Amino acid sequence: MTTTLILCDCLGSMQPDPKVMETVGELRCTRVHTSLCQDQIDRAAALVDKGNVMIACGQEARVFADLAEDIGAPEPRFVDLRDRAGWSDEAAQAGPKMAALVAEALLPPLEVRQLDLNSDGQCLILGPAETALAAAADLAGELAVTVLLDPDEAAEADLPNGHEFEVVAGRLTRASGGFGAFEVTIDALQMLVAGGRGARRFTPPRDGGQSRCDLILDLSGTTPLFAHGRDGYLRADPRHPPAVARxxxxxxxxxxxxxxxxxxxxxxxxxxxxxxxxxxxxxxIDACATGAIAPDGDHVRVDPLVCMGCGGCHAVCPSGAIGFAAPDFGTITRRLDTLARAYRGAGGTAPRLLVHDSGFGPEMIGLAARFGRGLPADVIPFEVPSLTIFGHAEMLAALAAGFAGVEVLLAPASERGLIGAQADLARTISGRSAAITLIDVDDPDRLSDTLYAARAPDLPEPLDRPIAARGSRRQVARMAARALHGLPDAPPPAPIALPM
Incomplete structure (x- = not known):
């Protein structure tokens, strides 16, 4: 079914070419609008109302989604052409890249399995008495709150007389689990005595107290309980009231x-x-920063409550026993093949792939586009939720699909050692050391300068006969390596005659 791509030049700041983009199959482009989200919103409504549309705008996606809801039309899909291609010193040559980005956006949306989590609102608050008690008072009407105070501070604290929330004293020695199922161990645990006249008193301390809660609000300002975050674990600096409020x-x-x-x-x-x-x-196990993977007999087990989806396990597993599913490897290779094919189909010859995460990367690209040189016309951005899921097999698959180079934009929190090791492995296997680079900059202008400088003739020529590798990560890595070294496809294994 043909999709209608609604084009806009964002007040004349870029020049999308409908003819180039229509080289993508089953696509029809509208005329190029100039103020679709404002002066031409009625035109947008008429087009959206027909259904099966995609709007070439990322910035105002919320406006068009609300518009669709108001008129009772299906929510349109979106593709950002402006920041990734249209705002660039090489915008006039960016047609093939725009076609590639549109082709990728037309792929079916990813469906990811979900884990159901339930929270009854049992909340443990940590931190200095003044801050923690104030937060507990604010949350008492919404959650079942318990405040854990340091024993020394608890003895001097102005404790509430009511029962809107619980207050205990002690030292948290262990926390495990995740949202909806945290388990904590508290030493020197003291409970408030319910009766008596005068200042409120605590019971004698005891070690090894254990409890469960659904979420933890950590206002201590000290070392985090979980170094790499955890669903249901919220932190704020007690010295920063706006952060505490958020x-x-x-x-x-x-x-x-x-x-x-x-x-x-x-x-x-x-x-x-x-x-x-x-x-x-x-x-x-060694690669998992959150401690979500543990031995389970001869195998390993992943705790889905603890896993934060970095994908490092997927990248380093030598046997394919553990894989990333959001997105899965097959989805990544389909995206790579779609981008490379559409780029060539629109007249492009040697695309480069810029792999970036979903947080730092779009911000850098957007700032470079708005205030600087933008991305070169041959650089196609490729977003993944975490850079560590893009390992050596994915890099090889990109080169085999026809990309001349793979450049990975590191984020401040990226696992540089793991990503670097995967890049080194891909360089060794491919024999194309110059084709795989890591970019470690935090300035948008430096990003642009690096990308404009790193191009042909420094890069090797892409494959004359690209392949669309399919299969497991090991199979794809093997197929890509053979293609990159000009070796014929391995023959299928000969049948083994069984005894009669």
Missing amino acids: ATIQAAGMVGSFEKPLYTVTEPALCAHSRARITGCTRC
Whole structure:
């Protein structure tokens, strides 16, 4: 079914070419509008009302989604052409890139399995008495709150007389689990004595107190309980009232049923963790920053409550026993193949892939486009939720699909050691060391300068006969390596004659 692409030049600031973009199959472009989100909003409404449309605008997606809801039309899809292609020193040559970005946006949306999480609103608040008690008072009407105070501070604190929330004293020694199922251990635990006249008193301390809660609001300002974050774990600096207020408001809404993506899939039969109680491989355990992966007999187990979806396990697993599912490897290779094919189909010859995360990357690209040189016409941005899911197999698949180079834009929090090791492996396997680079800059202008400087003839020529690699990560890496070294496809294995 043909999709209608609604074009706009954003007040004449870019020049999308409908003819180039219509080289993408099953696509019809409208005329180029100039103020679709404002003066021509009626025209947008008429087009959206017909259904099966895509709007070439990312900035005002919320405006058009609300418009569709108001007129009872299906919500349109969106593709950002302006920041990624139209605002550039090479905008006049960016037609093939625009076509590639549109082709990618036309792919079916990813469906990710979800884990159902339930929160009854049991909230544990940590922090100095004044800040923690004030936050508890604000949340008492929404959550079942318990405040944990330091024993020394609790003895001097002005404690409430009512029962709107609970107050205990002690030292938190252990916290595990995730949203809806945290488990905590408290030493020197003291409970408030219910009766008596005068200042409120605590029971004698005891170690090893255990409890459960659905979420933790940490206002201590000290070392975080979980180094790499955790769903349901909120932190704010007690010296910064606006941050405390934001965290408190966020906590108030964390009651009820929620969904969390199931980031990984495992194939225990392929796992090489151990055999006969002898450990053979711990790569995924070593790579997991959150501690979500633990031994489980001869295999490993991923705790979905703890997993934050970094994808490092997927990148380092040598057997394919653990894979990333949001997106899965097949989705990534389809996107790569679609981008490369559409770019060539629109007249492009040697595209480069700019891999970036979903937070830092779009911000850098947007600032470079608005205030600087933007991206070169041959650089196609490729967003992934976490850079560590784009390992050596994905890099090889990109080169085999016809990209001349793969450039990875590191974010401030990126796992540089893991990503660097995967890039080194891809360079070794491909024999194209110059084709894979890591960009570690935090200034949009430096990003543009780096990309404009790193281009042909420094890069090797892309494959004359690109391949669309399919299969597991190991299979794709093998196929890509053979293609990149000019080797013929491996013949299928000969049948084995079974005894009669």
